[in-house]
Amino acid sequence: MALAFLMPNLIGFLLFTCFPVLLSLWMAFTNWSLRPIQRTEFVGLRNFTDLLGVRTVEGAPAGVGLAGFVVPRSVVLTLYLLAVAVLLAAVVGLFWANVKLWRGSRSGGVIVALLGVVMAVLAVALPAASPDDQGPAMLVRFWFGPGQGVFFSGLVLLLAGLIGMNREDGTWRPGLGMAPAGLLAAAMATLWWLHDPMWTAYTPRDERFWHYFYNTLFLMLSIPVAIAGSLGLALLLNQQLPLGAWRSRRTAMVRVTGVTLCLLLAVLTFGIGLWQGWPNVGLLAALVWAIASLGIAFNIVTFRTIFYLPTFTAGVAVFILWKELYNTEHGPINALIVAAVDGLAYLAGQVGVDMGGLDGGPQWLAHTAWARPAMVIMGVWIAIGGTTMLLYLAALANMPKELLDAAAVDGAGPWQRFRHITWPQLAPTTFFVSVIAIIGGFQGGFEQARVMTEGGPAGSTTTLSYYIFQMLFTDLNLGYAAAVSWVLFVMIFIATAINWTFGKGVEVEA
Amino acid sequence: MGRLLLRFTVLCLLGLLVAAPFVWMVGASFKTHAEVERGGAHIVPERLTLENYPKLLGQIPVRGDEYLDLDFGRWYVNSFFIALATTLLTVLTSAMAAYAFSRLRWKGRDTVFLLYLATMMVPGVVTMIPNFQIMVWFGFVNTYHGLIIPAAFSAFGTFLLRQFMLSIPPSLDEAARIDGASHWRIFWDVVMPLARPGVIALAIITFLAAYQSFFWPLIMLNDSQYFPLSVGLLELDTGYGVQAELVMAAATLTVIPLIVIFVIFQKFLVRGLQLGGVKG
Numbered sequence: 002m003a004l005a006f007l008m009p010n011l012i013g014f015l016l017f018t019c020f021p022v023l024l025s026l027w028m029a030f031t032n033w034s035l036r037p038i039q040r041t042e043f044v045g046l047r048n049f050t051d052l053l054g055v056r057t058v059e060g061a062p063a064g065v066g067l068a069g070f071v072v073p074r075s076v077v078l079t080l081y082l083l084a085v086a087v088l089l090a091a092v093v094g095l096f097w098a099n100v101k102l103w104r105g106s107r108s109g110g111v112i113v114a115l116l117g118v119v120m121a122v123l124a125v126a127l128p129a130a131s132p133d134d135q136g137p138a139m140l141v142r143f144w145f146g147p148g149q150g151v152f153f154s155g156l157v158l159l160l161a162g163l164i165g166m167n168r169e170d171g172t173w174r175p176g177l178g179m180a181p182a183g184l185l186a187a188a189m190a191t192l193w194w195l196h197d198p199m200w201t202a203y204t205p206r207d208e209r210f211w212h213y214f215y216n217t218l219f220l221m222l223s224i225p226v227a228i229a230g231s232l233g234l235a236l237l238l239n240q241q242l243p244l245g246a247w248r249s250r251r252t253a254m255v256r257v258t259g260v261t262l263c264l265l266l267a268v269l270t271f272g273i274g275l276w277q278g279w280p281n282v283g284l285l286a287a288l289v290w291a292i293a294s295l296g297i298a299f300n301i302v303t304f305r306t307i308f309y310l311p312t313f314t315a316g317v318a319v320f321i322l323w324k325e326l327y328n329t330e331h332g333p334i335n336a337l338i339v340a341a342v343d344g345l346a347y348l349a350g351q352v353g354v355d356m357g358g359l360d361g362g363p364q365w366l367a368h369t370a371w372a373r374p375a376m377v378i379m380g381v382w383i384a385i386g387g388t389t390m391l392l393y394l395a396a397l398a399n400m401p402k403e404l405l406d407a408a409a410v411d412g413a414g415p416w417q418r419f420r421h422i423t424w425p426q427l428a429p430t431t432f433f434v435s436v437i438a439i440i441g442g443f444q445g446g447f448e449q450a451r452v453m454t455e456g457g458p459a460g461s462t463t464t465l466s467y468y469i470f471q472m473l474f475t476d477l478n479l480g481y482a483a484a485v486s487w488v489l490f491v492m493i494f495i496a497t498a499i500n501w502t503f504g505k506g507v508e509v510e511a
Numbered sequence: 512m513g514r515l516l517l518r519f520t521v522l523c524l525l526g527l528l529v530a531a532p533f534v535w536m537v538g539a540s541f542k543t544h545a546e547v548e549r550g551g552a553h554i555v556p557e558r559l560t561l562e563n564y565p566k567l568l569g570q571i572p573v574r575g576d577e578y579l580d581l582d583f584g585r586w587y588v589n590s591f592f593i594a595l596a597t598t599l600l601t602v603l604t605s606a607m608a609a610y611a612f613s614r615l616r617w618k619g620r621d622t623v624f625l626l627y628l629a630t631m632m633v634p635g636v637v638t639m640i641p642n643f644q645i646m647v648w649f650g651f652v653n654t655y656h657g658l659i660i661p662a663a664f665s666a667f668g669t670f671l672l673r674q675f676m677l678s679i680p681p682s683l684d685e686a687a688r689i690d691g692a693s694h695w696r697i698f699w700d701v702v703m704p705l706a707r708p709g710v711i712a713l714a715i716i717t718f719l720a721a722y723q724s725f726f727w728p729l730i731m732l733n734d735s736q737y738f739p740l741s742v743g744l745l746e747l748d749t750g751y752g753v754q755a756e757l758v759m760a761a762a763t764l765t766v767i768p769l770i771v772i773f774v775i776f777q778k779f780l781v782r783g784l785q786l787g788g789v790k791g
């Protein structure tokens with residue numbers, strides 16, 4: 002009997018989920034190809050070594066200069082790999098120290114935050130200090146080189162350090178909790194020191210993979226911003242607006258009047274705008290009135306709906322829309338930027354300062370330094386009012402009110418109440434949504450890369466999932482594509498394992 | 512009163528900010544070609560034209576007398592057909608499997624369920640590659656069923672509905688069993704109506720995923736008559752000499768059904784998302 006109910010799903014599940022997983026695992030160890038002429042052979046770990054390994058640069062000397070000595074290059078390689086291993090161990094250790102609250106974990110946070118500051122400052126200062134053309138523009142020179150990524154990594158470390166420092170249940174007293182942070186700093190410094198000798202002697206076998214891996218990580222910068230924004234929106238939406246019930250005749254009358262009034266004002270503003278020759282200002286003002294009237298009618302459901310729309314509609318249509326928005330010549334974003342800068346320059350001119358003009362806005366999707374940030378900004382817009390916000394709303398609704406009330410009675414201000422009561426209670430949700438977002442981030446970026454940039458310019462928006470697509474369709478190399486997907490799986494598996502080990506799980510009831 | 516007004520104003524302005532790209536999109540779809548080419552951030556067209564939508568649904572001009580060999584109306588129908596068929600099959604098979612996992616006792620039930628849970632962790636790209644090879648073997652490439660059938664068996668859906676069914680008190684179907692109802696009767700007349708919020712949530716999530724799916728149809732199809740909207744939009748966008756105002760009109764037409772569906776069913780969707788963790 003059970004079989005009759007289970008069978009339809011089970012057959013499909015075995016055929017299209019279980020079997021493919023096994024087949025994919027097999028493919029990753031073969032040279033499986035869609036080219037009919039090629040025979041499929043077992044190649045062992047070759048796909049993986051081609052993907053992750055390094056090879057020596059042709060004609061590179063056997064000895065490399067390091068700290069004044071000439072050492073065999075294999076020594077540099079060993080040291081470098083060791084530093085990478087220490088770095089990974091330190092990251093896991095940081096997690097562990099903060100979850101298990103080792104003694105000194107808050108001081109460890111200070112070290113991480115300082116490391117982040119040092120990285121961000123060096124990222125800006127080193128390119129600025131290079132001798133050619135000094136001027137006010139030298140401070141933004143980092144943006145157009147590898148300094149951009151280092152700068153943002155520094156900011157992420159600073160954020161992580163601040164979160165660690167603010168764990169109120171942790172301790173400042175020095176202890177084992179500082180070790181992971183110290184190791185992290187040491188590993189970073191070693192990697193920087195070894196960078197030149199290492200990469201003159203060796204080169205990655207698949208440079209594209211590492212480039213695209215970097216892109217994938219870079220696009221994840223939208224995650225912390227979107228989570229913070231989601232939390233802000235959830236706090237704004239947490240309580241119903243005290244507008245009174247529809248059932249009560251008195252408040253219902255007030256609300257009907259409010260809705261009508263706002264709609265009338267919407268029509269009126271748009272009309273005045275058209276009549277005065279300011280149709281766009283009129284339209285925007287009218288839209289605000291229209292949203293207000295919906296807000297009076299349906300309370301916070303209106304705003305929750307609007308905020309969730311980007312997530313719900315995210316797809317090819319929305320990416321095509323953003324491609325138009327980012328268009329360098331006739332896109333509205335650059336039109337707004339140019340107008341704003343012109344306005345500023347005009348105001349500065351009024352007080353006698355010559356700001357100089359701006360020849361067009363950023364190149365956005367057409368420039369290697371702008372394409373990734375453009376994707377990050379779009380990612381924030383898509384995710385800010387999404388599922389994260391809904392989960393925060395559910396968590397806020399489940400939170401007992403007594404603590405907040407007691408704190409208010411004791412004279413705690415809104416910020417103190419958030420910082421010491423709400424935020425700690427939201428910690429499991431924050432942890433959960435971060436891990437889910439990271440898992441999604443590793444797999445993401447395919448659609449926007451395909452639709453908006455075709456992975457360009459110069460591969461700067463190609464993520465790992467788009468790389469897999471390229472492997473499938475330009476190289477027809479299924480074996481190698483499967484190997485990439487399994488490397489991706491290992492990263493996701495680690496994120497999931499961290500979630501299961503450290504996350505207490507979020508209990509959410511609607 | 513002042514706090515309420517402040518919070519309300521902030522919410523309205525944020526709402527406008529989030530919605531602004533959509534507003535610009537709709538505005539651009541009513542602009543003339545020359546106006547779009549000239550650019551600018553304005554929303555209200557200087558010269559309103561209603562021609563873009565009929566043009567899109569009819570034949571799409573390139574330059575002069577040439578027309579693009581594209582059929583937007585057909586893609587629309589394709590998208591709805593594929594998404595509805597996938598949703599129907601997914602909900603049916605998931606609900607039946609969920610019934611077997613939550614209401615029936617059989618040997619190996621927990622082991623099989625664990626297998627379901629384990630595969631939910633495997634990212635889509637891993638199964639995508641071998642599935643494509645399987646489709647080639649089956650000869651499913653360039654067909655509707657090649658898009659529908661692989662998507663119709665969801666481990667996540669089984670999991671979600673099982674959670675819902677477990678929350679329904681078993682005394683109800685025990686009572687039905689004592690009255691002599693078969694498992695089919697209990698499934699259709701007792702459990703399914705009670706699990707309706709979960710079923711609707713799963714249906715919306717599946718419909719959305721199928722309507723928006725892009726990677727899979729992109730690799731499976733090269734005959735434009737089978738295209739769903741997602742792949743069709745890309746074709747339209749990269750098509751030689753196609754104008755941005757037509758693409759914006761197409762994007763508007765693609766997004767509108769989603770907005771309507773969301774506004775109608777959001778209560779169920781929000782509950783489903785908050786209950787079943789996150790997916791979608």
